[in-house]
Amino acid sequence: MKFNLEREVFEEAAAGFFARVKDPINSALAEAGLTMDDIDQVEILGGGVRTPKTLENMEIALGRKDLSTHLNGDEAMCFGSAFIASNSSSAYKVKHVFLTQNPKYDVHVKISALNDEDALTEDE
Numbered sequence: 001m002k003f004n005l006e007r008e009v010f011e012e013a014a015a016g017f018f019a020r021v022k023d024p025i026n027s028a029l030a031e032a033g034l035t036m037d038d039i040d041q042v043e044i045l046g047g048g049v050r051t052p053k054t055l056e057n058m059e060i061a062l063g064r065k066d067l068s069t070h071l072n073g074d075e076a077m078c079f080g081s082a083f084i085a086s087n088s089s090s091a092y093k094v095k096h097v098f099l100t101q102n103p104k105y106d107v108h109v110k111i112s113a114l115n116d117e118d119a120l121t122e123d124e
Helices: 007-013 015-019 022-032 052-061 073-088
Strands: none
Touching: 007 015, 015 052, 022 052
């Protein structure tokens, strides 16, 4: 199905979502023990860079700091995931890419072969 949707109608329908933009920003600052005065530059990643109202609300929440969007958010997320996976892998020998991450909780992943005959031992 294809239809036209005017920006004003979209923004009105999504107003509740746009109002929540500031919450993760405030949460991240509080968790890091920082204020916006401690921040010199902000880089935006993800699909929000494609929505002008989201960027407008972020600028307001950040105190009108300049928002940088020179990185391709989709590529940045994919590369970050690939680096973390390669650092965690014992199956692939790659040069480690050092990343700093401080998750709130542990993440455990177990990968199993679908068929027992396809399974590898730890040595393999």
